[in-house]
Amino acid sequence: MEKTLHFKDSDASELEPFLPTETLLQASAAQGRPFVTLTFATSLDSSLSLAPGTRTRLSGPESKAMTHHLRSRHDAICIGVGTAVADDPGLNCRIEGVGLDRQPRPVVIDPRGRWDLTARSKVLEVARAGLGLAPFMVTAHGGDVNPELRTLLEEHGGKVIEVDTSPGGGGDGGDGGGPGDDGSHPGNHIRWGDILAALLREGLRSVMIEGGGRVINSLLAPACHDLVDSVIVTIAPTWLGQGSVNVSPDRVHDERGDPVPPARLSSVSWHPFGEDAVLCGRLGHNPGNP
Ligand SMILES: NC(=O)c1ccc[n+]([C@@H]2O[C@H](COP(=O)([O-])OP(=O)(O)OC[C@H]3O[C@@H](n4cnc5c(N)ncnc54)[C@H](O)[C@@H]3O)[C@@H](O)[C@H]2O)c1
Ligand SMILES: Nc1nc(=O)c(N)c(NC[C@H](O)[C@H](O)[C@H](O)COP(=O)(O)O)[nH]1
Numbered sequence: 001m002e003k004t005l006h007f008k009d010s011d012a013s014e015l016e017p018f019l020p021t022e023t024l025l026q027a028s029a030a031q032g033r034p035f036v037t038l039t040f041a042t043s044l045d046s047s048l049s050l051a052p053g054t055r056t057r058l059s060g061p062e063s064k065a066m067t068h069h070l071r072s073r074h075d076a077i078c079i080g081v082g083t084a085v086a087d088d089p090g091l092n093c094r095i096e097g098v099g100l101d102r103q104p105r106p107v108v109i110d111p112r113g114r115w116d117l118t119a120r121s122k123v124l125e126v127a128r129a130g131l132g133l134a135p136f137m138v139t140a141h142g143g144d145v146n147p148e149l150r151t152l153l154e155e156h157g158g159k160v161i162e163v164d165t166s167p168g169g170g171g172d173g174g175d176g177g178g179p180g181d182d183g184s185h186p187g188n189h190i191r192w193g194d195i196l197a198a199l200l201r202e203g204l205r206s207v208m209i210e211g212g213g214r215v216i217n218s219l220l221a222p223a224c225h226d227l228v229d230s231v232i233v234t235i236a237p238t239w240l241g242q243g244s245v246n247v248s249p250d251r252v253h254d255e256r257g258d259p260v261p262p263a264r265l266s267s268v269s270w271h272p273f274g275e276d277a278v279l280c281g282r283l284g285h286n287p288g289n290p
Helices: 009-018 022-030 060-073 079-086 122-128 147-155 192-201 213-219 222-227
Strands: 035-042 047-049 074-079 105-109 136-140 159-163 206-211 230-235 266-273 274-282
Touching: 009 035, 009 060, 009 230, 009 266, 009 274, 022 035, 035 060, 035 136, 047 147, 060 206, 060 230, 060 266, 074 213, 079 105, 079 213, 079 230, 136 147, 147 159, 159 192, 192 213, 206 213, 213 222, 222 230
Parallel strands: 035 206, 035 230, 074 105, 074 206, 105 136, 136 159
Antiparallel strands: 230 274, 266 274
């Protein structure tokens, strides 16, 4: 098991204006979704990892502890299956003293059963050790879920959640597209509004979405802005170069056909954590905010 992390209360308080409060949770629930924080770490050239299918360490120890604090402040932590396969993640909070009652529920979006989950996968080892919760897998309604995978999940206290796909493959920003991308393949795309509504029905009132590239780029598309409350980005002082997994949402054009920026944050603040800078901002409008 990995080393325990430490995070100071004074650092935690700097992040609070961007995290769910009871008022914000109720306002999000009234819109039929959990409070959503989009969070990830990038290089100076806006990359998440050196190449698809590989895991690249970007955060230093201080900002890594910050990310784990965020995990303890949400009911769920959500990733796409591309990240689940590339990283074999634990998806728990490893800050000292954080008990099971403050662990987030891991959620993996996997419309067509690409996840190579086995009993030796880290997320299940963590659950068996009592250091985190067993994962939920969100899949396409009527898709083929491997019965062994379903049993494995259920034996650990996890489950499969089936959600209807959106005919035509999206309309809410897609999921970034590209080779090997089963998520934007017609018939496999699940609208983010439907994914989030399904998580709220499971009692998950706040979700931290950690990536990867396709997930982040799709949520930064204008059609999804009202589904995202806060964005918290760790920026590491390094470049990963061309061919890396990039945060760069699809181009957006105005009615004249001229390009316009797809997204801009508001209420922005910057915080140094070790050698990294952490950027906090708001994307959509949550009626619970002043
Ligand atoms: N630096 C960071 O903070 C960070 C965070 C997470 C992941 N990563 C890296 O990102 C890479 C993985 O990114 P990626 O873009 O390959 O994969 P991803 O994790 O974004 O997963 C994409 C897949 O998820 C599914 N999916 C996502 N949204 C969907 C939707 N709305 N409907 C249906 N299916 C949907 C689809 O199968 C899609 O192909 C890895 O290298 C990982 O290490 C880095
Ligand atoms: N904050 C942050 N800094 C990084 O340097 C880095 N590589 C990630 N990556 C996020 C990550 O790729 C997924 O969210 C993992 O899959 C989680 O894995 P763990 O639970 O930590 O095992 N995130």
